[in-house]
Amino acid sequence: MARINLLDTRTTNFGDLIGHGKIYRVPPFQRDYSWNEENWEDLWQDILLLHNNPDSSHYMGALVLQRSSTSDKEFTIIDGQQRLATLSIIAIAVIEKIQKLVDQEEREEEKQANQERQEILKRTYLSDKDPRSLRYSSKIILNENNNDFYQSNLINLRRPLNIRSLSKSNQLLWQAFQYFSNHLGELEDVIQSGEKLVEFLTDTIARRLLFIQINVEDELNAYTVFETLNARGIELSSTDLLKNYLFSLFQGPDDLQEAQRQWKRIINTVQMEKFPEFLRYYLSLQQTRVRRERLFKVVREYVKNAQQAFELLDQLENYSSLFIALGNPNDEFWRDTPENPPYIRELELFRVKQAYPTLFAAYGKFSPGDFTRLLKLVCILSFRYTIVSSLNPNELETLYNKVAIAIAKGEITSPRHVFDNLRSVYVSDEKFLQDFSLLSISTRGQKKKLVRYILCKLEADASGIEVNEDSFSIEHILPESLSSEWQQNFSDTQLEEMVCRIGNLTPLEPPLNRQVGNESYPIKREVYQQSVYKLTRDILAEEWTPDTLATRQRGLAQRATHIWRSDFLS
Incomplete structure (x- = not known):
């Protein structure tokens, strides 16, 4: 196995990350901003603990970054966009509080001091002004759905004209700003002084919130990192990584927009958290022993261009409704085949999913009647093997995988033929009775x-x-x-x-x-x-x-x- 080169794996803090002219980009088609009040509350409580304990620090988890091939100061955020975006919003809230002090201050000397503090914080945590527009742009560039609002409104402290007209994710960005601005206003020992506000941002937040920074060379190494990180949201991140890879294969805007629409339909059906499981069952129609941790690698091996990416998306969309219906006897999918839901309920009751690849393959190849007979066979075999005899499910998965491939190739054409190939795991009457x-x-x-x-x-x-x-x-x-x-x-x-x-x-x-x-x-x-x-x-x-x-x-x-x-x- 080739050695994975993880560059500059080290402990860092928000101040070091955001300083020295570095720019961080969220991939254009990465998930939108999704943190909510529960996440903000957790982070704020951690920050308050730091504020009340000056010698303490707090670990924020791992950041996975991909360095640009053209600049050592530009990075793509593979994992960590929610945390970095939220910390940047807190910096904006601090700057807003200093602006209020400037507006309220009558003494010219103190007004100028706070204006200078504000300018320094903007250059440090946001960016310098564009000399043409005189507007600030962020050192963190969000995805295509969030970046315009982030740059135009948040960084420039412009309240949106109609908050309800914003997309859900942009509403969350604005609500995050309001949340931290309101809570910051409750810190009486900080809010009355520009100097204290600066200290709160530069010392408490920028210096004592710690990260493990992992720089990777490419998407494949990033995926390998996900396999070893024990963090919440790993499935979402690996799914996003796959999506970004597929979208990178499309050159023209029309193809890209169609791929985006198709991906959205698939995810709306399957749901993001179930996608890795769904993808593994689909890939098992063509390959043996597809492990969950190798999904991205498998796709990279055989999807190399836009045409192949579209073919994959077409297939995933075709199977997505069946995947969900196999876990729900009340799904509309079974409306025209009322004989199937009782067996679907049994599969659900037995918690049997090893047979999904076989059922995927058979649904497109067998007649409706034969598909029902296959469902019944799977239920009977599962009840005997799993529920009553409590045998090792790994052997079942291997056999169902092989049968699925044979059905897809046209080598198995009937439920009886499926049974012949599964005979070794059909528990005998003698053992079942016992x-x-x-x-x-x-x-x-x-x-x-x-x-x-x-x-x-x-x-x-x-x-x-x-x-x-x-x-x-x-x-x-x-x-x-x-x-x-x-x-x-x-x-x-x-x-x-x-x-x-x-x-x-x-x-x-x-x-x-x-x-x-x-x-x-x-x-x-x-x-x-x-x-x-x-x-x-x-x-x-x-x-x-x-x-x-x-x-x-x-x-x-x-x-x-x-x-x-x-x-x-x-």
Whole structure:
């Protein structure tokens, strides 16, 4: 593996970063400014701690910068734009307070001193005046959506005429300025003196807010840095990095605008935080073992020009709706195929995503009927392999990846052919029966839905009547809270192990469930006969012991073996 050259990795502060004529640019298509009051409050509290403890400092995290190929004083901000922009806004708020002192001061000598302080701070933290326009421009240049407002309004202390007409991100920029200006006004020991205001900015903020500065040579190295940084927002940053790379391949403004529109549609569908996961499943249609941390490298390897970038965006847009729908049985995507949502709900319940590449490939290649049959197969295989037998999911992911590639190439053309290729991970009836006979699932939290699902399936098979999962309570025959009568038949270890065994659980109407509570087994058995649920009425043993519980569960396991069985077994 080639050695990564990280240049000038060092500890620095805001004052050093912004000084010495250096300029920082946010990539034109990087995310807009997005910090809100929660972020501002966190930063302000950190600054107040520094203000009240003169010997302290505060670590602000890592900045990832890419140095310009033409100037050693110009940098692209790969990661850190929100922090740098916000600190610059605080500097603007300090300068505004000094301007107010200038406006209010009657003594000419003090007025001139504050004017001079203001000019020095502007040159230090913003920039010198443009000799033609006599306006200040920032040492930090924001993205294309934020920079005009930032330069024209914030740096020049011009209140926008109509705040509501601004874009959301520009509203946030203005609100950030107002937030820090208001809080600065509450520091009575600072606000009355230009000298104190300067000290607050240059000493507290510029000197004692510390960063790790990491300079990288190119986008690929920047992505590698993201893999190793343990910081919030890493997925957003790596996604932005990929977006910037794709956009850099478009030369003409028309192509670029179309790519921007397409990217926005994809992100609006998939959502930014899920994009890396979505991209990995898509790339798994062509490559084996695509790791999350190599997504950017994989794209760089085969997307080299505008045409290939458009092809990638087209494909991502095509699959984006399917990706979201696979995690939501109520999605409009399934409107014309009402037979699919029950299986989508099972995938969601089982938390199965390893099959997504296979489902991606099959949706475009199989008929609607075959796609439904494939969904059913995936659910059955997942229930056996993951839920009941608790086997290693890594093998599943590898096989689904290979099957997806084969479907995409036209080498696998039917659900039966998929099953043939997944036969090695289809748990045998013998093992499934054995594992189900010992299955124990907690009835608390998210697992409770899984227990309801299993009991519904078992009851529907026993009675021939479909059951609403929300219509019953989960009855623990051996109760969770025990009386002395129950302790006669179960040891302490058995009590703990068996209370959530599937053989100890049964559906029961809520009023009957409340009636039996923690009563003894003979009383419960009598009430069970009043239930509409056949599974419950079938509980007829003279006493409830570890042996009778195990016997009942073996019977349920035999029923389960044919309920969750592949249609493609000969």
